Amino acid sequence: MSSNNPIGIFDSGIGGTSIWKEIHQLLPGENTIYLADSKNAPYGQKSKEEIIALSCKNTELLLAQNCKLIVVACNTATTNAIKELRAKYDVPFIGIEPAIKPAANQSKTATIGILATKGTLNSELFSRAVQTHHYVKIIEQIGHGLVPLIEEGKIVSAEMTALLEEYLKPMVDANIDYLVLGCTHYPYLIPQIKKIIPDHIQIIDSGQAVAKQTQNVLKKNNLLNSSDETKKQIFYTNSDSKVLKDILGFTENVYEKEF
Structure with a gap:
């Protein structure tokens, strides 16, 4: 696993961008890929089985993009699926739960x-x-x-x-x-x-605690990005991208994608 690979982040929509902002502020030298599964939001009303299936789908999309670590930027997905994700995939996971x-x-x-x-x-x-x-x-x-x-x-x-x-x-x-x-x-x-x-x-x-934990896990696994290459922050949504762009405050590298 290359330290230049991106951090993958997913949520049941745009909410996890609040976590992305904290991670990007603490770790500006990292590449990131964010998945907003807005089509299936909210996860909170779904069954545990559905949440696990959606979390696996998102994880596999991020792993296909060579993500070195995955942040489950969704309380519902963490509390219902992170145990299964850690057992199934050989990549560090950062979860989020209420403080x-x-x-x-x-x-x-x-x-x-x-x-x-x-x-x-x-x-x-x-x-x-x-x-x-x-x-x-x-x-x-x-x-x-x-x-x-x-x-x-x-x-x-x-x-x-x-x-x-x-x-x-x-x-x-x-x-x-x-x-x-x-x-x-x-x-x-x-x-x-x-x-x-x-x-x-x-x-x-x-948010801040998740960003700090992300930093700690990257350090522990020697995965902090030391490259001088220009960093990329990429966002995908399977819904209308306008709301995602509005909440981020920018439009570049924000894409609509079926997943």
């Missing part, structure tokens, strides 16, 4: 909120994480409808505001002091969320 640990350890009210997909909250991995942090009260909320609105480019919309108010108000009333975003789409909602929750509630997502 319960820092929220639980830092909470002063011993009450934290988690906004995530049904697939993540119902997973065995999530259940184990909750049991580990039994000393805090965890208010769980499925973000029904949030991912489709983000995929449609309706981040700032009346529908989004109504859903966020419905989901967040009970958490505020329950006296949470940390809100964990358990889906990589949700960091794009932070400006909206901040208008609804009080200033003292801290919002946590997993």
Whole structure:
């Protein structure tokens, strides 16, 4: 495996670009290939078997592009499929799961909120994480409808505001002091969320931790890119590329592709 090979990243749509941005900021010397499986979003409503099948399909597409490491930039895919991916493919995988640990350890009210997909909250991995942090009260909320609105480019919309108010108000009333975003789409909602929750509630997502772990695994496997060649950041979506381009803030190397 060449250290010049790209990092592969996939998600059930555009949300994982929040992870790509953190990785690219920390590791600007790396090539990356991003797959937005928007056609099949959201993964959170699908069965475990469907999620594993989609995750294998995405992995194989990235391996065909000679990716040296794969970031599963989707909480639902990580919590439901990463065990199977690691068993099946001979490449390092970086997963992502809700940042319960820092929220639980830092909470002063011993009450934290988690906004995530049904697939993540119902997973065995999530259940184990909750049991580990039994000393805090965890208010769980499925973000029904949030991912489709983000995929449609309706981040700032009346529908989004109504859903966020419905989901967040009970958490505020329950006296949470940390809100964990358990889906990589949700960091794009932070400006909206901040208008609804009080200033003292801290919002946590997993982006920086995933970028750091990616760096650590590349170092450990001697896979950090040391080439002087111009780096490439390539993005593929199997849906309309406009929303992906809008959320990235640029249009170059963003392609529509059937997969």
